[in-house]
Amino acid sequence: MLYASTDPATKRAQFRERLASGELLRVPGAFNPLSARLIQDKGFDGVYISGAVISADLGLPDIGLTTLTEVAGRSQQISRMTDLPSLVDADTGFGEPMNVARTVQTLEDAGVSGLHIEDQVNPKRCGHLDGKAVVDTDTALKRIRAAVDARRDPNLLIMARTDIRAVDGLDAAMDRAKQLVDAGADAIFPEAMKDLGEFEAMRNAVDVPILANMTEFGKSELFTTTQLSNIGVNIVIYPVTLLRSAMGAAERTLDAINADGTQQSVVGEMQTRARLYELLDYESYNSFDSSVFNFTLDNHF
Numbered sequence: 387m388l389y390a391s392t393d394p395a396t397k398r399a400q401f402r403e404r405l406a407s408g409e410l411l412r413v414p415g416a417f418n419p420l421s422a423r424l425i426q427d428k429g430f431d432g433v434y435i436s437g438a439v440i441s442a443d444l445g446l447p448d449i450g451l452t453t454l455t456e457v458a459g460r461s462q463q464i465s466r467m468t469d470l471p472s473l474v475d476a477d478t479g480f481g482e483p484m485n486v487a488r489t490v491q492t493l494e495d496a497g498v499s500g501l502h503i504e505d506q507v508n509p510k511r512c513g514h515l516d517g518k519a520v521v522d523t524d525t526a527l528k529r530i531r532a533a534v535d536a537r538r539d540p541n542l543l544i545m546a547r548t549d550i551r552a553v554d555g556l557d558a559a560m561d562r563a564k565q566l567v568d569a570g571a572d573a574i575f576p577e578a579m580k581d582l583g584e585f586e587a588m589r590n591a592v593d594v595p596i597l598a599n600m601t602e603f604g605k606s607e608l609f610t611t612t613q614l615s616n617i618g619v620n621i622v623i624y625p626v627t628l629l630r631s632a633m634g635a636a637e638r639t640l641d642a643i644n645a646d647g648t649q650q651s652v653v654g655e656m657q658t659r660a661r662l663y664e665l666l667d668y669e670s671y672n673s674f675d676s677s678v679f680n681f682t683l684d685n686h687f
Protein backbone atom coordinates (compact mmCIF):
# COMPACT_ATOMS: atom_id res chain seq x y z
CA MET A 387 0.00 0.00 0.00
CA LEU A 388 1.14 3.57 -0.71
CA TYR A 389 4.89 3.54 -1.20
CA ALA A 390 7.52 0.80 -1.24
CA SER A 391 8.66 -0.45 2.14
CA THR A 392 12.39 -0.63 1.41
CA ASP A 393 14.19 2.53 2.53
CA PRO A 394 16.72 4.31 0.27
CA ALA A 395 19.80 3.26 2.32
CA THR A 396 18.84 -0.41 2.10
CA LYS A 397 18.20 -0.13 -1.64
CA ARG A 398 21.62 1.45 -2.14
CA ALA A 399 23.34 -1.30 -0.15
CA GLN A 400 21.45 -3.96 -2.13
CA PHE A 401 22.35 -2.27 -5.41
CA ARG A 402 26.04 -2.35 -4.44
CA GLU A 403 25.78 -6.05 -3.58
CA ARG A 404 24.05 -6.93 -6.85
CA LEU A 405 26.66 -5.00 -8.81
CA ALA A 406 29.49 -6.76 -7.00
CA SER A 407 28.00 -10.11 -8.05
CA GLY A 408 29.07 -9.43 -11.63
CA GLU A 409 25.71 -10.45 -13.09
CA LEU A 410 23.99 -8.25 -15.67
CA LEU A 411 21.33 -6.04 -14.07
CA ARG A 412 18.41 -5.15 -16.35
CA VAL A 413 17.17 -1.63 -15.72
CA PRO A 414 14.29 -0.25 -17.84
CA GLY A 415 13.35 3.43 -17.70
CA ALA A 416 10.19 4.25 -15.76
CA PHE A 417 8.18 6.97 -17.46
CA ASN A 418 6.10 7.50 -14.34
CA PRO A 419 5.81 6.04 -10.82
CA LEU A 420 3.22 3.46 -11.92
CA SER A 421 5.53 2.06 -14.58
CA ALA A 422 8.19 1.63 -11.87
CA ARG A 423 5.72 -0.71 -10.16
CA LEU A 424 5.30 -2.64 -13.40
CA ILE A 425 9.09 -2.94 -13.83
CA GLN A 426 9.34 -4.44 -10.33
CA ASP A 427 6.35 -6.71 -10.91
CA LYS A 428 7.97 -8.12 -14.07
CA GLY A 429 11.11 -9.10 -12.18
CA PHE A 430 13.62 -6.52 -13.40
CA ASP A 431 16.60 -5.47 -11.30
CA GLY A 432 16.32 -1.71 -11.16
CA VAL A 433 14.54 1.37 -12.45
CA TYR A 434 16.17 4.00 -14.64
CA ILE A 435 15.03 7.62 -14.46
CA SER A 436 15.85 9.09 -17.85
CA GLY A 437 16.53 12.74 -18.61
CA ALA A 438 15.17 12.20 -22.11
CA VAL A 439 11.93 10.83 -20.65
CA ILE A 440 11.54 13.61 -18.06
CA SER A 441 11.97 16.22 -20.81
CA ALA A 442 9.70 14.42 -23.28
CA ASP A 443 7.10 14.01 -20.55
CA LEU A 444 7.07 17.81 -20.23
CA GLY A 445 6.80 18.11 -24.02
CA LEU A 446 10.39 19.37 -24.27
CA PRO A 447 13.43 18.15 -26.21
CA ASP A 448 16.35 16.70 -24.23
CA ILE A 449 18.65 19.71 -24.53
CA GLY A 450 19.27 20.65 -20.93
CA LEU A 451 16.05 22.60 -20.34
CA THR A 452 14.90 20.67 -17.28
CA THR A 453 15.93 21.87 -13.84
CA LEU A 454 17.38 20.03 -10.86
CA THR A 455 14.12 20.63 -8.99
CA GLU A 456 12.10 18.94 -11.73
CA VAL A 457 14.46 15.98 -11.98
CA ALA A 458 14.64 15.56 -8.20
CA GLY A 459 10.85 15.73 -7.88
CA ARG A 460 10.31 13.05 -10.47
CA SER A 461 13.13 10.96 -8.99
CA GLN A 462 11.45 11.01 -5.60
CA GLN A 463 8.03 10.11 -7.02
CA ILE A 464 9.47 7.18 -8.95
CA SER A 465 11.99 5.92 -6.37
CA ARG A 466 9.55 5.76 -3.48
CA MET A 467 7.17 3.60 -5.52
CA THR A 468 9.58 0.68 -5.87
CA ASP A 469 11.73 -1.59 -3.73
CA LEU A 470 14.18 -1.73 -6.64
CA PRO A 471 17.23 0.54 -6.77
CA SER A 472 16.83 3.59 -9.02
CA LEU A 473 19.51 5.12 -11.20
CA VAL A 474 18.91 8.71 -12.30
CA ASP A 475 20.30 10.64 -15.23
CA ALA A 476 21.77 13.83 -13.72
CA ASP A 477 22.92 15.11 -17.15
CA THR A 478 25.93 17.42 -16.69
CA GLY A 479 25.15 17.92 -13.00
CA PHE A 480 23.27 21.17 -13.65
CA GLY A 481 26.23 23.54 -13.69
CA GLU A 482 29.68 24.02 -12.25
CA PRO A 483 31.29 21.51 -9.84
CA MET A 484 29.66 23.23 -6.85
CA ASN A 485 26.27 22.79 -8.53
CA VAL A 486 27.18 19.15 -9.12
CA ALA A 487 27.74 18.75 -5.37
CA ARG A 488 24.32 20.20 -4.65
CA THR A 489 22.77 18.01 -7.34
CA VAL A 490 24.19 14.91 -5.67
CA GLN A 491 22.86 15.81 -2.23
CA THR A 492 19.45 16.76 -3.63
CA LEU A 493 19.11 13.50 -5.57
CA GLU A 494 20.35 11.53 -2.57
CA ASP A 495 17.59 13.16 -0.52
CA ALA A 496 15.12 12.17 -3.27
CA GLY A 497 15.94 8.55 -2.48
CA VAL A 498 17.80 7.42 -5.58
CA SER A 499 20.38 4.64 -5.41
CA GLY A 500 22.73 6.06 -8.00
CA LEU A 501 23.16 8.80 -10.57
CA HIS A 502 25.28 9.55 -13.59
CA ILE A 503 27.08 12.76 -14.46
CA GLU A 504 28.27 13.25 -18.04
CA ASP A 505 31.13 15.16 -19.65
CA GLN A 506 29.15 17.01 -22.29
CA VAL A 507 29.30 20.80 -22.45
CA ASN A 508 26.24 22.74 -21.36
CA PRO A 509 23.70 22.75 -22.95
CA LYS A 510 23.84 18.99 -23.42
CA ARG A 511 21.97 16.96 -25.99
CA CYS A 512 20.96 13.34 -26.49
CA GLY A 513 24.11 11.23 -26.54
CA HIS A 514 23.09 9.49 -29.74
CA LEU A 515 22.82 12.68 -31.81
CA ASP A 516 25.60 14.14 -33.91
CA GLY A 517 27.31 17.43 -33.15
CA LYS A 518 27.96 16.84 -29.44
CA ALA A 519 30.84 18.56 -27.64
CA VAL A 520 32.60 17.45 -24.47
CA VAL A 521 34.42 19.41 -21.77
CA ASP A 522 38.19 19.10 -21.23
CA THR A 523 39.52 16.37 -18.96
CA ASP A 524 40.14 18.71 -16.04
CA THR A 525 36.50 19.87 -15.98
CA ALA A 526 35.20 16.32 -16.40
CA LEU A 527 37.27 15.09 -13.45
CA LYS A 528 36.27 18.04 -11.27
CA ARG A 529 32.61 17.17 -11.78
CA ILE A 530 33.20 13.60 -10.59
CA ARG A 531 35.38 14.59 -7.62
CA ALA A 532 32.74 17.10 -6.54
CA ALA A 533 30.03 14.43 -6.85
CA VAL A 534 31.97 11.84 -4.85
CA ASP A 535 32.86 14.30 -2.08
CA ALA A 536 29.27 15.52 -1.79
CA ARG A 537 27.49 12.24 -1.11
CA ARG A 538 26.72 11.45 2.50
CA ASP A 539 25.79 7.82 1.96
CA PRO A 540 28.94 6.05 0.71
CA ASN A 541 26.69 3.52 -1.03
CA LEU A 542 25.18 6.15 -3.34
CA LEU A 543 26.56 5.05 -6.71
CA ILE A 544 28.34 7.83 -8.59
CA MET A 545 28.57 6.81 -12.22
CA ALA A 546 30.59 8.82 -14.73
CA ARG A 547 29.23 8.97 -18.25
CA THR A 548 31.54 9.90 -21.06
CA ASP A 549 30.25 11.10 -24.40
CA ILE A 550 33.73 11.45 -25.88
CA ARG A 551 33.50 8.30 -28.08
CA ALA A 552 31.44 10.09 -30.74
CA VAL A 553 33.77 13.10 -30.67
CA ASP A 554 37.32 11.72 -30.40
CA GLY A 555 36.97 7.95 -30.82
CA LEU A 556 37.28 4.79 -28.74
CA ASP A 557 40.86 5.29 -27.48
CA ALA A 558 39.95 8.69 -26.12
CA ALA A 559 36.89 7.13 -24.46
CA MET A 560 38.98 4.45 -22.74
CA ASP A 561 41.55 7.03 -21.56
CA ARG A 562 38.87 9.26 -20.18
CA ALA A 563 37.07 6.37 -18.49
CA LYS A 564 40.28 5.37 -16.68
CA GLN A 565 40.79 8.95 -15.49
CA LEU A 566 37.18 9.19 -14.32
CA VAL A 567 37.65 6.02 -12.28
CA ASP A 568 40.86 7.43 -10.77
CA ALA A 569 38.84 10.54 -9.84
CA GLY A 570 36.49 8.31 -7.84
CA ALA A 571 33.75 7.18 -10.23
CA ASP A 572 32.15 3.94 -9.02
CA ALA A 573 30.99 2.93 -12.49
CA ILE A 574 31.30 4.00 -16.13
CA PHE A 575 28.61 4.74 -18.71
CA PRO A 576 30.37 4.78 -22.11
CA GLU A 577 27.84 6.57 -24.34
CA ALA A 578 27.22 5.77 -28.02
CA MET A 579 29.54 2.77 -28.38
CA LYS A 580 29.47 1.58 -31.97
CA ASP A 581 29.54 -2.20 -31.58
CA LEU A 582 29.97 -5.04 -29.13
CA GLY A 583 33.75 -5.01 -29.61
CA GLU A 584 33.84 -1.45 -28.31
CA PHE A 585 31.90 -2.41 -25.20
CA GLU A 586 34.34 -5.26 -24.71
CA ALA A 587 37.34 -2.94 -25.06
CA MET A 588 35.81 -0.62 -22.48
CA ARG A 589 35.11 -3.59 -20.21
CA ASN A 590 38.79 -4.47 -20.29
CA ALA A 591 39.96 -0.88 -19.85
CA VAL A 592 38.41 -0.32 -16.39
CA ASP A 593 37.83 -2.52 -13.37
CA VAL A 594 34.54 -0.95 -12.23
CA PRO A 595 31.01 -1.85 -13.39
CA ILE A 596 30.07 -0.59 -16.87
CA LEU A 597 26.66 0.25 -18.32
CA ALA A 598 25.28 -0.37 -21.81
CA ASN A 599 22.62 2.01 -23.12
CA MET A 600 20.22 0.07 -25.33
CA THR A 601 18.22 3.03 -26.55
CA GLU A 602 16.31 2.57 -29.79
CA PHE A 603 16.99 4.56 -32.96
CA GLY A 604 20.46 5.47 -31.67
CA LYS A 605 24.07 4.72 -32.54
CA SER A 606 24.33 1.30 -30.87
CA GLU A 607 22.78 -1.90 -32.14
CA LEU A 608 20.27 -3.45 -29.73
CA PHE A 609 22.33 -6.23 -28.17
CA THR A 610 20.68 -9.03 -26.21
CA THR A 611 21.17 -9.54 -22.49
CA THR A 612 23.14 -12.72 -23.33
CA GLN A 613 25.52 -10.80 -25.62
CA LEU A 614 26.03 -8.10 -23.01
CA SER A 615 26.48 -10.41 -20.06
CA ASN A 616 28.92 -12.59 -22.04
CA ILE A 617 31.31 -9.66 -22.35
CA GLY A 618 30.90 -8.66 -18.71
CA VAL A 619 28.59 -5.64 -18.93
CA ASN A 620 27.04 -5.01 -15.48
CA ILE A 621 24.00 -2.84 -16.18
CA VAL A 622 21.81 -2.53 -19.26
CA ILE A 623 19.35 0.35 -19.49
CA TYR A 624 16.32 0.63 -21.76
CA PRO A 625 15.89 4.32 -21.02
CA VAL A 626 13.07 5.50 -23.29
CA THR A 627 11.71 2.09 -24.30
CA LEU A 628 8.54 2.07 -22.19
CA LEU A 629 7.67 5.66 -23.09
CA ARG A 630 8.12 4.89 -26.79
CA SER A 631 5.95 1.77 -26.44
CA ALA A 632 3.24 3.59 -24.53
CA MET A 633 3.22 6.52 -26.97
CA GLY A 634 3.13 4.11 -29.91
CA ALA A 635 0.09 2.44 -28.37
CA ALA A 636 -1.53 5.82 -27.69
CA GLU A 637 -1.08 6.82 -31.34
CA ARG A 638 -2.66 3.59 -32.54
CA THR A 639 -5.62 4.09 -30.20
CA LEU A 640 -6.23 7.65 -31.37
CA ASP A 641 -5.97 6.47 -34.98
CA ALA A 642 -8.52 3.73 -34.28
CA ILE A 643 -11.01 6.20 -32.82
CA ASN A 644 -10.46 8.47 -35.83
CA ALA A 645 -10.94 5.61 -38.26
CA ASP A 646 -13.72 3.60 -36.63
CA GLY A 647 -15.49 6.06 -34.36
CA THR A 648 -14.72 3.75 -31.43
CA GLN A 649 -11.68 2.34 -29.63
CA GLN A 650 -13.17 -1.17 -29.75
CA SER A 651 -10.50 -2.62 -32.08
CA VAL A 652 -7.67 -1.84 -29.66
CA VAL A 653 -9.31 -2.68 -26.33
CA GLY A 654 -7.69 -6.12 -26.45
CA GLU A 655 -4.24 -4.52 -26.33
CA MET A 656 -5.04 -2.37 -23.32
CA GLN A 657 -4.13 -3.07 -19.73
CA THR A 658 -7.39 -4.10 -18.09
CA ARG A 659 -8.99 -2.36 -15.16
CA ALA A 660 -8.37 -5.47 -13.08
CA ARG A 661 -4.66 -5.52 -13.90
CA LEU A 662 -4.32 -1.80 -13.19
CA TYR A 663 -5.99 -2.25 -9.81
CA GLU A 664 -3.73 -5.20 -9.09
CA LEU A 665 -0.66 -3.05 -9.77
CA LEU A 666 -2.08 -0.29 -7.60
CA ASP A 667 -2.57 -2.85 -4.81
CA TYR A 668 -6.12 -1.61 -4.58
CA GLU A 669 -7.17 -4.50 -2.40
CA SER A 670 -4.88 -3.72 0.49
CA TYR A 671 -6.54 -0.32 0.88
CA ASN A 672 -9.60 -2.31 1.89
CA SER A 673 -8.10 -3.42 5.14
CA PHE A 674 -7.13 0.16 5.85
CA ASP A 675 -10.58 1.58 5.23
CA SER A 676 -13.38 -0.60 3.89
CA SER A 677 -15.47 2.43 3.05
CA VAL A 678 -12.92 3.39 0.37
CA PHE A 679 -12.55 0.02 -1.28
CA ASN A 680 -15.48 -1.15 -3.37
CA PHE A 681 -13.86 -2.92 -6.28
CA THR A 682 -14.20 -6.64 -6.90
CA LEU A 683 -12.93 -8.47 -9.95
CA ASP A 684 -16.27 -10.29 -10.31
CA ASN A 685 -18.06 -7.36 -11.93
CA HIS A 686 -15.39 -6.73 -14.53
CA PHE A 687 -14.00 -8.56 -17.52
Ligand SMILES: C[C@](O)(C(=O)O)[C@H](CC(=O)O)C(=O)O
Nearest residue numbers: 436437438512513514601625
Ligand atom coordinates in the same frame (compact mmCIF):
# COMPACT_ATOMS: atom_id res chain seq x y z
C1 LIG B 1 20.17 7.70 -21.76
C2 LIG B 1 19.73 9.07 -22.09
O1 LIG B 1 20.69 9.99 -21.59
C3 LIG B 1 18.41 9.39 -21.38
O2 LIG B 1 18.22 10.57 -21.07
O3 LIG B 1 17.60 8.50 -21.21
C4 LIG B 1 19.51 9.31 -23.61
C5 LIG B 1 18.54 8.34 -24.24
C6 LIG B 1 18.03 8.74 -25.62
O4 LIG B 1 17.89 9.95 -25.90
O5 LIG B 1 17.70 7.85 -26.39
C7 LIG B 1 20.86 9.33 -24.31
O6 LIG B 1 21.46 10.41 -24.39
O7 LIG B 1 21.30 8.28 -24.77
Ligand SMILES: [Mg+2]
Nearest residue numbers: 436437438475
Ligand atom coordinates in the same frame (compact mmCIF):
# COMPACT_ATOMS: atom_id res chain seq x y z
MG1 LIG C 1 19.97 11.70 -20.78
